[in-house]
Amino acid sequence: MESMRGILHKTSLQEAQERQLAGQKRTWSTSNGDEDRKDSSSGSRSAFTATTAAPASASSQSSVRFQNALHFLPPSTKLSASKIVTFNASEGPSEYTQRRVFAATPSSTIDPELDLAHPVYNLPPQLVNNFASLGIKQIYPWQKNCLKGPGLLTGAKNLVYCAPTGGGKSLVADLLMLKRIMEEPETKALLILPYVALVQEKVRWLRTVVQGLTANLDPEALEKQKANSIWRLRPDHDSIKVIGFFGGGKIRSTWQDFDIGICTLEKANMLINTAIEDSSISQLRAVVLDELHMIDDDHRGYLLELIATKLLSLEQPIQIIGMSATLPNANLVAKWLNAHSYETRYRPIPIEEHLVCEGKIYHIGTNGATAQRQLKVEEISKAQIDATRQIEESSHKEFRDPVLNAVVTLAHETALMGYGALVFAGSRGICESDARLISRVMPQPHEVDSKTMDKRMDLLSELRSLSTGADPVLEETVLSGVAFHRGLNDLAAGINLPARRVILHNARMGREFVGPSMLRQMRGRAGRQGKSPVGETYLCCRQDDLEQVLDLMYADIPEIASCLNTENKRVQRAILEVISVRLANSHESLLEYFSNSLISYTHDREFVEKCLTSGLEEIHDLGLIVNDSYSSFAATQLGKAIVASSVDPYDGVFIHAELTKTLKAFVMDGEMHILYVFTPVQDFGIIVNWQVFRNEMDALDESGLRVLGFLGIKPTAVLKLAQGVPLKENTPEERELARVYRRFYLALQLRDLCNEMPIHVVARKYDSPRGSVQTLAQTCQGFAAGMIKFCEHMGWGIMAAALEHFSDRLMAGARTDLLELAKIPFIKSRTARVFWENGYRTVGAIANADPKELVLILMHAQPNKLRLKGKIDEKYEEKLLVKANVISASANRLWQVQLQAEMAEE
Structure with a gap:
């Protein structure tokens, strides 16, 4: 679903000061594109909206009423939120004025084993100090009990454990994993997460945790590591190396480049397959499987099962650590993994749960337990049970829908009290609509203090400087403290956006209701240690959905099962x-x-x-x-190529047929053919706008038209499709051809992305959801890497070389002339173009420039940067100088590597 919440933009010092006890995740995360970025100001009153990744058709239909509401008034017109009336005065003046005092964790003077420095854990002093600097000095009693399970601290036993979101479960896995690689020389560990954003967040966290820690290497192994090009780029040569593996990563790391590898499911599976084949798997000593409940996910969960089964089949000691917040049959999973099982329901911050129906707010209970008994439909429908609060009807026609009115009012109330709200909505369209409408009831820019406004404007400037550009709707909302993210799963699964309130705009993903497990994941986002004394959830629904919503709220989490079968391949x-x-x-x-x-x-x-x-x-x-x-x-050779490229068997057969034809007549005098090869075979649920397809086809040059003919795409057929004739998909042959048509439509989008067209412009041009275009941009990089491996294993060396040459453009999202500059951090395609146009056309040129000169280029790269009238730019220039110094230092390291390589060739 899509959600809304308060976003914080902090310095690294502020982040370190605000990290809390017992393995709480980092307080912010930067993901791909501008959609995972944060709002400003630690004290800002803001909201953040996210969405379910519903199919485009469902999204557009289900959000019509909300989109229509946006056209009643100009975007700048101020709206007002409804009032909330409290019925039960005994609850106190406000939940926000209460400050419940309770210990975050028992003191180590009561139980000395709650201190990480205690000998029972046998942790290096440097690691203990690192955790202490991050605010983690003691652990919770449940963490102690879990860690002291039979054979866990020594690595002799596997572990499966469950703990609520926000309860500190990550720390247990981190400690066990770190102990394995610190206590056994030259060993490795893998931490496997479901989403790219989670991988990026965890890489940043663990690099801070292991700072100054030395990996156990013998002198000969150390010298080999230092000879590695990636190693030379790292200033902390002797420290434990934490590397992230995910689709689209700029550095093509290998098994030998890391001590701790943090991977998406797909990358982990590929790494393990390769390591088994070349016998380097013997170095692996620990594997953490996070979000273990995803094992029965219809789309990607089977990868977790494949990974774990392969590890169990190896005759070597590997400690498997599986964790989840929702795993009802944990004992069965523990039996499968030959693991010790542990479960806790401890949560340091209590969550008060509420149901909102037709504007009435009902208190359900605390932390999932009902206050007295389960609410019933007839009790609410016939007013047989008292509501605790009432949201008054709005005078604005935009808020006539009581569900929408409740969402906006509750988000607004949260922000005014200085807390963040995270709103989950059922589609991309509803997400954007919610964000815009909430922003219109928030204090407007001229009503916000200058410090907060300055941070928000800096954030907007940064978003505009990204290669993807700033989303137009986000530009409308961010200055009011509202942002949005078009993707439910990574937010619900653990992107750490601490929010006082979680507000659900209904409980649907597209047209269907979410499952009990997903509902618990979303509600578990409420409340974070050190951010607020309590968390709150509000599920807002309409009367017609009340029965299904109540059933969902009280439903047991279904047991997980294997999703391996022949029907789903x-x-x-x-x-x-x-x-x-x-x-x-x-x-x-x-x-x-x-x-x-x-x-x-x-x-x-x-x-x-x-x-x-x-x-x-x-x-x-x-x-x-x-x-x-x-x-x-x-x-067979084809079978090995399919495994190496990490595609499904049937997709691999389709790709093989396509590439076999391509080898006979590869159109090399243009870019469309190679872009088509790099376009993922999934269609992302898109609906082709055939009029757009026809227009783009008409604009193709002679080379592009030859690609059409080679692929079997007939211009006459496209013209008929543009006139409304349906695409035939009755026979296997027709379905395969339809797949080619859809893939070429995506290839046209990929072409524009590689030519520096912003994502939101591509989405508008091709009448596609922005989230789908962004998914294409991210997915194509990993798919391209897979295609290169496919060609290498098929013995098609020339094809592999041609694809390798072009793949860098996918990484950079830029034309060929910018590829060298795009290797430097902070220089995205748009910024790289400005550097190029100002004469900085090589890494060496930037390396030899004064950082103060680069500040002027960075300022020029953001022509639309906002300013408060009369505001002095010194502070902003100081920030740019910090960025310029990072760019200069990175360029110098890259330049030194280039010089060494040139000297070695002479």
Whole structure:
């Protein structure tokens, strides 16, 4: 869903001072693009909106009434929020005026083992000091009890544990993982997270945690590490190396480059497959599986199962640490992973839960427990139960919908009290609409103190300087302290946006209701240690949805099960991977392998054998494996290429057919053909605007038209489609051709992105949701890397080289002339273009420039930067000078590497 909440823009010093006890995650996160950025001012009264990634069609239809509301008044017209009447005076004047005093954690003088310096944990003093500098001096009793579980501190036993969001569960995994690599020389650990934003956030956190810590390396290994190019770029040569692995990362790191690798699911699976094949997997000693409940996610959860099953099949000591906030059958999962199981419901900040229906607010309970009993539909419908508060009807026609009025009013009340609100909405459209409407009831820029306004304007300037540009709607809202993010999952799963209130604009994702697990994840975002004494959740719904909403609020979290089966093609992928990396090569050894998988614990043996037999037949018929007279299986060249590129078997067969044709007539005198090859085979649920397709087709040059003909796309067919003739998809051949048409439509978008067109402009041009275009921009980089590996494993070296040359443009989002500059931090495509136009066209030129000269270029790169009238720019220039110094230092390091490489060639 989409959400809204208070965003803080802090200095690194402020961040360090505000980090709290017991492994609380960092207080902010910067993700891909401008959508994960924060608002300003630690004291700002602001809100933040996020969305469910609903299909575009559902989003547009479900948000019509909210979008229409935006056109009644100009965006600058001020609206007012409704009043809230309190019925029960015994609750006190306001929840916000109460300051409940309770200990954040028991003192170590009461229990000395709550001190991280206690000998039982055997942690280096430097690590203890690092945690203390981040505000973590003692741990919670549940963390102590969990860590002291049988064989955990020594690494002899695996662990599966559950703890509520905000309860400090990350610290347990961090400590166990760090102990493994510090106590065993030359070993490695992997921490696996579901989303890129979480990976980036965790990399920053752990790099701070391990600062000054030395990895255990013998002298010979140390010299080998220092010879590595990535190692040379790091000033702290001897410290533990924390590297992030995710699609679109600029540095192409390898297994040998890290001590702790923090990965997305896909990257972790690829790393492990490669390490098993070349036997370097023997260095692995710890693997953390975060968000373990996602294992039964229909789309990506199976990767967690594949990873864990492979690790269990290895004959070496690897401590597996799985954690989740919602894992009802944790004991079964622990049995599968041969792990100690631990569960706690402790949460340092209590959460007060509420239901809002037709403007009436009902108190449900605290931390998921009902106050007396479950509310019933008829009690609310017939006013048989008293509401604690009432949101008055609005005089504005924009707020006639009582759900929307409740969302806006509650967000506004939260912000006025100095806290942040996180609002989840059901679609991208509703998310943006909520953000705009909330911004119109917030104090306007001229009503906000100059310090806060200055920070917000600096943030807006930074957003405008990004390669993606600033979202037009975000430009409307950010100065009022409101921002939004078009993606539910990473926010609900753990991007650390501490908010006093979580407000749900209904409980839907698109047209469907969210599940109980997702609802708990979203509500668990409320309240953070050190930010507010209590957290609050408000689920706002209409009368027609009341029965389903109440059922959802009181529903038990469903038990997780394996999602491997032949219908969703996951078993086929699992079998192909196992055979390709040679963990099993016969029917019997495959059965033994799958006995280590969760599928054998949630399904009977007959089902597993049926899946195995059927899956083997399918991938054999696809030409991905062969078997000899001894009934041994081996992956074909195509099968190995599919595994190496991390695509699904059926997608891999489609890609192979496409590339085989491409090799016969690769159109090299333009960019459209290579862009098509780099375009992911998923269609992201897009709906093609055939009029736009026709117009772009008409504008293609001769090279582009040859690509159309080569792909089988007929201009006459496109003209008919633009006139309203439906796209035929009745036969397998028609479906394959339709896939080509959709993929080419995405390739046109990718072309514009690589030519420095901002994401929001591309979205508007192609009538596509901005989130879909941003997903394309992010996904294509990882997909391109996969295509290069695919070609290498197929023996198509020339094709791989051609793709490798162009892939840097995907990384930079820029034309070829800017690629060298785009390697420097803070120089995105738009900023790189300004540097180029001002004569700084090489890394060396920037490295040899005075940082004060670079400040002028950075200022020129932000022509739309806002200013308060009469405000002196000294403060802003100081910030730019800090950035210029970072750019200069980074350019110098890159330049030195270039010089060393040139000297080595002479």
